[in-house]
Amino acid sequence: MTSDALGWDAIDARLVELYPGVEPKHYGTLHRFALGGPDPLDGISFYPRSEPVPHWHIVGYGMSELYAKETDNPEESGWGFEFTFRVARQPDDTDPPIWAANLLQNLARYVFSSGNWFEPGHHMNANGPIRHGYETAVTALAFAEDPELGTIATPHGRLQFLQVVGLTGDEYAAARQWDTLGVLGLLAERQPMLVTDLDRPSLTDDPAVRAEIEAGRARDGSSTGLLMVGGFHWTAEEDTIRLRFKDVTTATVAQAVRDRLPHGRELLLDGNGTRVVLRRAGVFAVRQPGDGLLEVDLPAEAVAALPDALVPGIHPMPGTSHLIVEVSND
Secondary structure: OOOOOHHHHHHHHHHHHHOOOOOOEEEEOOOOHHHOOOOOOOEEEEEEEOOOOOEEEEEEEOOOOOOOOOOOOOOEEEEEEEEEEEEEOOOOOOOOOHHHHHHHHHHHHHHHHHOOOOOOOOEEEOOOOOOOOOOOOEEEEEEEEOOOOOEEEEOOEEEEEEEEEEEEHHHHHHHHHOOHHHHHHHHHOOOHHHOEOOOOOOHHHOHHHHHHHHHHHHHHOOOOOEEEOOOOEEEEEOOEEEEEEEHHHHHHHHHHHHHHHHHOOOEEEEOOOOEEEEEEOOOOEEEEEEOOEEEEEEOHHHHHHHHHHOOOEEEEOOOOOOEEEEEEOO
16 A cells, blocks of 8 residues: 655654664644644654763654655755754653754744745854753754764655754854854764753863864854844945945944955845845946845955944945945944
8 A cells, every 4th residue: 555655654764774673752743734733843753862872863754745745846855854853861861852842843833934944054043042941051053964864865855854953152153153064063073963962061161172163264264154134224326335234233244244255255144135245356346136136246455444344434435436334323
């Protein structure tokens, strides 16, 4: 008899390879999301692990096409991934961390509601402890391919097992200012399998790790090419382009400029629909390809001057023709 859940079966088959003979603790939703239920993930499985450190290996079902092929992309199943999560546990703990399941459901809701998906190297600020009501320094998330499950082919297309990894605030800052996968590499040296331990200290408490991060940042610049900037917009007035910022946002923008443009990496500033791409170039140029996007090529002297110009006032950019940065206190 043919299964009516070929995508689900493909996930189970991969898990049987990793966990032969192991029956996970599985929690399914009573009212499927496709039928109006609140939880996008139709199921979440918890596998208790003792090696390499005690942890729960958590796998979600619902970001890929579990039942029928519904999208037009034959290469990928649904969003192209399923969430996994590895959470530290006590060796004698038999109760799955339901808070972790809630976190995965919230991430899934974000993807379905916003249309923004995750890939290895992405990061996200949780703006507070990732476990509600628990005192922890882990307040952000990063994403990496699950080191054991990897990527598989399913009848509905490619599926990558995407592991959620908890970061402290300092680690999140390092990921933004340098490189997410670089930070995760340093974390993996101390947290096997990138297990999230809510009680661990920050990597940056170690002076040797801080030095490695700073060296990587100086060498590579930042891998974060998109910055959401509240209150930012641009205007074109005859032959003058104005980039308008709120003072409260400019410290972050200035740091992003320093971490990207001198290294030859472009920076996209998104002000809720109005967008500007900044690039280092030999000569100044401006293009308006449409849909609210402005592309600005900045010569070296403008790249050097821009971070210091992000203070209240009106600042013409050197080496450009009528490009003005305007910062208000409003």
